[in-house]
Amino acid sequence: MSQKFLLVDAEALPEVFLKVLKAKELLASGAARNISDAAKQVDISRSAFYKYKDSVFDAENSNEVITVLATLLDETGALQSLLAGISEAGGSVVTISQSKPENGAAQVEVSVRTGTMQMSVDEMLNRLSRQRTVVEVYRGV
Numbered sequence: 001m002s003q004k005f006l007l008v009d010a011e012a013l014p015e016v017f018l019k020v021l022k023a024k025e026l027l028a029s030g031a032a033r034n035i036s037d038a039a040k041q042v043d044i045s046r047s048a049f050y051k052y053k054d055s056v057f058d059a060e061n062s063n064e065v066i067t068v069l070a071t072l073l074d075e076t077g078a079l080q081s082l083l084a085g086i087s088e089a090g091g092s093v094v095t096i097s098q099s100k101p102e103n104g105a106a107q108v109e110v111s112v113r114t115g116t117m118q119m120s121v122d123e124m125l126n127r128l129s130r131q132r133t134v135v136e137v138y139r140g141v
Contacts, residue, residue, distance in 0.1 A: 019044045020052045028065045028094065028113065065094055066121060067140030068110045070128065074101035078133035079108060085131060086110065089124035090117040105135055 010018060023038035025031075032038035039049045057064050068086070072078040079098065086093055094111040114121060121139060128137045 016044060016048055017052060017056045020049055020056050021058055023049055024053060024056075024065065025058075064114045065111050066114055068112055068125070068128070068137065069140040070108045070110070070137040071105050071135040072108055073133045073135060074104050074106055075133050078106075081131050081133055082108065082110070082128060082137075085128045086112055086124065089119050089127065091124065092116060109140065 019042040022042045023032070023035075023044065026038045026041055027035065032041055035049055036046055039046045054066075070082055072082060079096075083093060083096075092113040092115075094113055095109075096111075097109045099107040117124065119127075125137055125139060128134055
């Protein structure tokens with residue numbers, strides 16, 4: 001299914017969409033520690049944030065931050081290769097969190113600012129999934 005985007009005057013939108021944008025800005029800037037904190041600061045529920053976070057973007061600032069979830073083989077250079085792939089796509093890494101390796105693989109969560117990307121998120125994920133040390137990669141929610 002292809003996504004369709006509309007450019008809509010913010011004044012015409014329900015207030016919850018603007019609050020979700022503000023919460024995303026708080027997270028991206030570090031002014032909020034986590035989603036619960038950001039939702040509380042802008043006076044929305046966490047469920048409202050999760051419902052709309054992947055559907056509401058700031059067209060002027062292009063500061064969308066997405067989460068890339070990956071399972072990497074426990075090999076030297078695996079994380080470096082993943083990060084290089086994100087950089088090659090034009091993404092800017094904001095945060096990285098990696099679990100301890102278990103059964104030869106580790107879980108990695110990378111927050112990526114997409115405003116400077118030269119390709120779509122789907123194309124970046126497709127390219128990352130073809131790396132030798134990547135077992136699985138997808139966009140987080």
